[in-house]
Amino acid sequence: MISEADAVVVGAGAFGLSTAFHLARLGVRRVALVDRFAPASQTSPRAAGLFKLLQADETRTRLARLSIQKVTGFREETGVPLEVVRSGSLMIARTPEHAAFVLEEARQSQAWGVDIQLVDGDEAHRLMPFLEAQGIRAACYTPDDVYIEEPSSLLQAYLEACRRQGVTLVPDTPVTGIRVNRGRVEGVVTRAGEIRTPIVVDAAGAWSGAVAELAGARAPIVPIRHQLYITEPIAGTTPDDPIVRVVDTAVYIRPARGGLMLGGFEPDPMPVDPRVPGFSVDDVPLDLTVLIRLAGTVARQVPALREAAVREHRGGLFTMTSD
Template sequence: MAPVDNADVLIIGGGLWGCAIAWYLSKSFPGRILILERNSVGFGASSRAAGLLTLARNQKYYLDLVRETHHAIMDLEAQLEEDLGAHQTGSFYLASSAQSKQSLQELVSFVTKHGVDVDWISQQEAQERVPLLQLEATEDLLIASMPEDKIIDPYILTGAYAKGAKLQGVKIRRAVAVERILTENNRVVGVATNQGKFSAPIVVNAGGVWSGKLMMELGIGLPMAPVRSQYWITEPSTKVLANQPFLIMPDAKAYARPEVGGLLFGLRESESIVVDPRILPENTDDLGIKADPEGWDTLLTEFDALGHLMPGLETMGIAHYIRGFCGYTLDGKPILGEVSGIDGLILATGCSGGGLGSSGGIGRVISDVILKNPNAWDLSPYRYDRLGKVDHYSPELQQRCGKARSGKTSG
């Protein structure tokens, strides 16, 4: 079969990571770069991210990834001569339990050591900045303020990476679903799609929740599964200030930020909904979910702790419910780097709910891998096989990935 098209580097997936990789790579790579996207740019999980850009990371590699994203936004704005709408609202981290207080103190100690600005603030100051918060003096909360943190619309950021990449010569083909990664003699040669064959000596699998299925065709299991993420947006309210800090509340298993006059808030359900990757449709909106399809069960069972901190939230109407499926790994770490035994095949997947914040860093890291540049990041802890051989289709693995998502305490 003659190829429909060819490229020097082919990127599967036009989401945040795929477009960021293309943008970074095209700054210095002389060859032809092609992105294949099954829907439209940023259509999947990327556009449904909560939009939190926080430097509150307890691992140096992730802190550096997020810092790179902050730099990327500034560089994109200069290149495109556009304001991407990144708002430096800052953030408040609220801890009430002894365990959460200890974790927050350790987090603050770590990030301040690495140059992040942090202030300890009183409950009164937190309430003045976030009017919906109603904190009882007897609660003895520990509250850290991180003024450098930002929020940004994920769809705008994905589009900016794509636009910047196109200005640098990257081609993007939409409505092209990759069905198989093609190999010959232990090296990648391209991909088979619903539109025919595309040839390339380097393929980056940044296909999000579909990436694991593509690897299973090669006999390689990834330790990740498609897990539902969800959030709600209230109707506009005078109780929500446009410039108020976003909130991370681990004891309430919740986060919240201002959005179009209302409050965007997310809750971690105790039992995350996981789907078998073999039944994922082209558009995950078409995926029928029998258990809690509109998130009402989560609100009923998980809202009380958040409602205690923000009692006025209970009377605010819900304007929008947003859900998406994100690739969560067993250990919460991304899957990055080259694949042993298949030259030219590179993985960039398993974002585990941190795809937006890490996007700039991932773009730079994978670009360095392709260019054979000395890499500032040791990718060995993020290899696809770090947890041994796994069956991507195993129900047990899928449920364990769901539990990893339910146990997450950051935004």
């Protein structure tokens, strides 16, 4: 194993891979990317692959725009191909309160330069034929939203981009300590030895809090379970159908593998402690009944979900802040 680096990134998920790539591209010479498991094996490949311009504040809107530019311009920037679907998205509200919320979010985002069009139920149905117009009180359409069909493809693309930039991958090597001297990082400790470095990036996902503590820092991250499913193919779906987000039940739906993907945020999500020795995201207890219940809340709007059998069910750890 290497014994010295100009920067060490801890965690080779989406964030760590991107950070390592960008550090190397910006001219940091010896970048090491260390992961306790195989790279790209934990939460990131299990995600839904959605990118969303409509955000709650201007900073996040700019970040979201940059993310979309990054993935749509991935080949130009890295030389590595990456497929991105420019489907656009619909956000729909079915209660007066949520309608007011959607209209306000749309107004704000327009002021921050996002192309957002207010549409009625009929127009929403025209854009996404699986969506029933009845019951929609307000909707907005964001034509520039995108998704990546298989999120693992983004990770494989970043892995290849990292290799081309000369990033050193150190898999199956948990970081067990961070050496700090007079407030300055000096190296990371692993079971395979120490890597001396003046820069450590904590990109450890659900384990970010644990890695921060190794340096005496605090990252108040709360990992929670988040799940989705993909149905069997459904006749008539096309990859270009817009992503749909139903505000009142925090459910999202998008085309996936010829069927539909459904995921959603539980009102009372299950916290998961990843510090248990040997824990990996494979151990997150999945529960399909949670998703079936969420699907029931939107079945009136997307009746195709009632009939379609589930082909794949997956989940991982979303990292929330404690508030």
